[in-house]
Amino acid sequence: MPGPDGMAVVLFDSVQAAIQAEHAARAEGIAAKLIPVPRHLSTDCGMALRIPRSEELQVRALLERLGIAYRAVRAL
Amino acid sequence: MIYLDNAASGWPKPPEILEAMAHFMREVGANPGRSGHRLAVEAARIVYGTREALATLLGISDPLRIVFGANATEALNLALIGLLRRGDHVITSSMEHNSVVRPLRALLRRGVELSVVHCTPQGLLNPREIEAVIRPNTRLIALIHASNVIGTLLPIAEVGRIARRYGLLFLVDAAQTAGAVPIDVEADAIDLLAFTGHKALMGPQGTGGLYIGPRVALDELEPILRGGTGSHSESEEQPGFLPDRYESGTLNGVGLAGLGAGVRYLLEAGVQRVREHELGLTRRLLDGLARIPRVIVYGTKKAEQQVATVSFNVEGMEPSEVGLRLDEEHSILCRVGLHCSPGAHRTIGTFPEGTVRWSLGYLNTVAEVDAALAALASLVESTPE
Numbered sequence A: 001m002p003g004p005d006g007m008a009v010v011l012f013d014s015v016q017a018a019i020q021a022e023h024a025a026r027a028e029g030i031a032a033k034l035i036p037v038p039r040h041l042s043t044d045c046g047m048a049l050r051i052p053r054s055e056e057l058q059v060r061a062l063l064e065r066l067g068i069a070y071r072a073v074r075a076l
Numbered sequence B: 001m002i003y004l005d006n007a008a009s010g011w012p013k014p015p016e017i018l019e020a021m022a023h024f025m026r027e028v029g030a031n032p033g034r035s036g037h038r039l040a041v042e043a044a045r046i047v048y049g050t051r052e053a054l055a056t057l058l059g060i061s062d063p064l065r066i067v068f069g070a071n072a073t074e075a076l077n078l079a080l081i082g083l084l085r086r087g088d089h090v091i092t093s094s095m096e097h098n099s100v101v102r103p104l105r106a107l108l109r110r111g112v113e114l115s116v117v118h119c120t121p122q123g124l125l126n127p128r129e130i131e132a133v134i135r136p137n138t139r140l141i142a143l144i145h146a147s148n149v150i151g152t153l154l155p156i157a158e159v160g161r162i163a164r165r166y167g168l169l170f171l172v173d174a175a176q177t178a179g180a181v182p183i184d185v186e187a188d189a190i191d192l193l194a195f196t197g198h199k200a201l202m203g204p205q206g207t208g209g210l211y212i213g214p215r216v217a218l219d220e221l222e223p224i225l226r227g228g229t230g231s232h233s234e235s236e237e238q239p240g241f242l243p244d245r246y247e248s249g250t251l252n253g254v255g256l257a258g259l260g261a262g263v264r265y266l267l268e269a270g271v272q273r274v275r276e277h278e279l280g281l282t283r284r285l286l287d288g289l290a291r292i293p294r295v296i297v298y299g300t301k302k303a304e305q306q307v308a309t310v311s312f313n314v315e316g317m318e319p320s321e322v323g324l325r326l327d328e329e330h331s332i333l334c335r336v337g338l339h340c341s342p343g344a345h346r347t348i349g350t351f352p353e354g355t356v357r358w359s360l361g362y363l364n365t366v367a368e369v370d371a372a373l374a375a376l377a378s379l380v381e382s383t384p385e
Ligand SMILES: Cc1ncc(COP(=O)(O)O)c(C=O)c1O
Pocket: B007, B008, B071, B072, B073, B074, B097, B099, B144, B146, B147, B148, B173, B175, B176, B196, B197, B208, B340
């Protein structure tokens, strides 16, 4: 299933971690948006954080700095 | 009407809280952890906002270390029953609420060992007495932060340091203090902090929770409830991460929306300012009570050593009679009796008859304190000894 060009999603264990990540990413000016987990990636919590692929490294660094646990980052 | 029962439930609530709850019911309403659509996301955001506000208020660096439940009782049960096993030793005080005492009594029957350190009749605790009863198998110190009967504050920061020194976990029952007194879980060396939403935190009934610090190994803290969390749905095992491990079942979304608004209200006012206002009211109340004949006040009688909760008796009158007449003749609402704390009343010497308790909140005024004092004075005067 093709997604929007140049987007990626971050997958989380916990819904509340996904919310925390969205909050932190937006505070850094990253255009992050919570979306339902795309079915072909289907993991656990019902929400994933969609981010521009170009910002993946920045988002990973941010999550690691804040100690927000995530499962994986996948291209859309 | 003068409401002096804030230690039972804080009331009235600032309008922001009611608005946040009405907004949740009218505009959001979805399940805060179960779906990915916009209303579910919005509900989850509101719940996260409440976690974040509480984290700011209590000096908690990671909001996900707060797990929500129905009240302080649930949080205290999770901490005590989840942590303590046969052969473990736990230390507590003689001022505790039944929400600590009763789970501990049940654990005693399962082979947990218990030491109760006695407080003075003013409710004061000497931290060295805690240190003196530490054993090789001591696991936990569980302490009330302020008495719900006489308001006396216990020296949690000092006890926290002792717990750290001996490698013990430290559980604080902050039901009477969260929102009323500055708390910093890191400075006070608190590993587990139980709070309730409906008292000084300004939220509605049915909200509360437990802070779980990094020194608590999650695999050693068993959940009380297991079930759906919206996460790891493919697995039939309870998740191991925070907050999901301890948040099975749909949260009280509307309640947590209100609690978040309550905590933000406090953050805006500043807990220090809340504390100063309540100190002023408490001083005035203690001064006034000291001037009414036949009134016996319990506790340290020093506002700085307590929260805004004062217990007293009138010589020659039953607490229940005083309470009923205050309500019927003067529209003053308070709580009389044992306040779910028989041990505390034994400590202060008022078991089994109890006391009359006036408990104030941030929204009480000087005028209300003066009116309540005048009412009590006239009630005493009109009642022969
Ligand atoms: C010291 C103390 N601990 C625990 C509780 C229990 O709070 P809740 O009834 O909200 O569970 C209360 C209040 O009733 C209390 O005063």
